[in-house]
Amino acid sequence: MIQIFQIIEEASRGSKFYNHKKQRQEKIDERIRRMLELKDSFTPEQITRAEAQMDALTAQLEQSRDLSRFIVHVDMDAFYAAVEMRDRPELRDVPMAVGSNSMLSTSNYAARKFGVRAAMPGFIGRKLCPQLVIVPCDFEKYRAASQLVQQVMARYDPDFSMVSLDEGYLDITDRVATEMDGDTGDQTEDEVAQRLVGEMRAEICRLTRLTASAGIAANGMLAKICSDQNKPDGQFFLPRERPAVLDFLRELPVRKVSGIGNVLSQQLAALEVTRCGELLERRGLVRLLFSECTQLSLMRAGLGADPPGVGRDEDSHQKSVSTETTFAATADSAQLSELLGELCQQLSEDLRRKGLRGRTVTLKLKTSSFVVRSRATTLAEPTSTAAALLAATRPALARELSAGEPLRLLGVRASALVAAEGAAGPRQATLTEMTGRAAAPRHECPVCGRTAGSLAELSAHVERCLDGEAGGGGEQNGGPVGGQKRPPAPHSGLPRTKHKRIDSFFTAVKRS
């Protein structure tokens, strides 16, 4: 296992990528050194006082702790890889990954045993695992699979929210309550919630031939951690009780919390904080060394107290649209200029399709040594035309190019977005996108194989089909789906694209 690190190291050493990564790590180390110096300057009194102040915060978090909801996080297993394995049975039992020789999007579990991971270049994957089969991405297929997953989720919470193609959050509290009103024997609420989630996973599996894992807990932060506990093809229930939550978190690695990434976890490790429980013990240091926003986030992680409220969706809107591309590094200004034109063209199309215009246009570039820079321009009027995007970025490119270093990436982003006049906004664009492009020649039900005349008809049929047949397994924590049970009550209609936003951890806290 230590060999894995060795092989990766050996394959990378000396490359520009590696050098850049090393430099970045040195900066992080330096930051940590400064942080520790500051820490050593603190008097015990300072720390005690900081702890007391932090206690006020935790008390407030405790007071607003909401344990009344059943939040579910569903995450597909090895998603892209699973889709490819489903469609190509010969890949079923071999280590494989999805992507290219230069970049892998994900790998199946057989390949993970060799250390092959998402965001790893394919050529390194092959060094780790010479038999590795790499298949190219096919986003249309993943989108189609995701649509089916979403159709199932909508039956359990019409206001579900997707984070990406392969995962989403649901609040099934009302669904559980409805179920309890019927005949559930002597099942407790908790048991009903787990059974429903088992049934939902079974439905997903039946409809897509793909497995999903799920976590059930009092809030999204915890549910997300839980969905990982019994992966793949499993689920985990965390009782909605304060002691259970605190026990669960005490020894949990901080890195498992969404929002605590590579850098922050290194900083915390330097403070001898590697488990969520230690966040509480070291709250004085957290108070003295991190920004207010980070303090709040870290205390929430320690307590498992995510904000109770669900952010109203109506306010939520896309903040930026961007497109970028990586190529063989070049300093040829004609070539780069042409590329920039194509990117602006592409961005213009994307903006129009979404019915948006941007007032701020940002040029992004990456030098051949992997240094990333961005140059923004704010216009008098929002735009979506390629010409205006180009006019806003071309001078910046010229300026940056005079530095002489070849570039390996160009990108253009539009932000400060406003809805284009007349159009209905992103809503309509999404529908056009889904129905227009997918080009499914026939609307065939994935469950029974019958065909429908239209997408809407098919959708309605799938609902009936799922209802008419066997439901899922109501197993406790873990275990593959497979049982044959009753389906949940019908909830007719197309899955709404209305997405309730469940506050992801570390999102803006706004006003103090």
Next chain:
DNA sequence: GCGGATCAC
């Protein structure tokens, strides 16, 4: 508002 960093997938 800008630019760099960090994070997630």
Next chain:
DNA sequence: TATGGTGATCCGC
């Protein structure tokens, strides 16, 4: 030989 693309947020200016 060779290390992605999209979107969001936060910090310190």
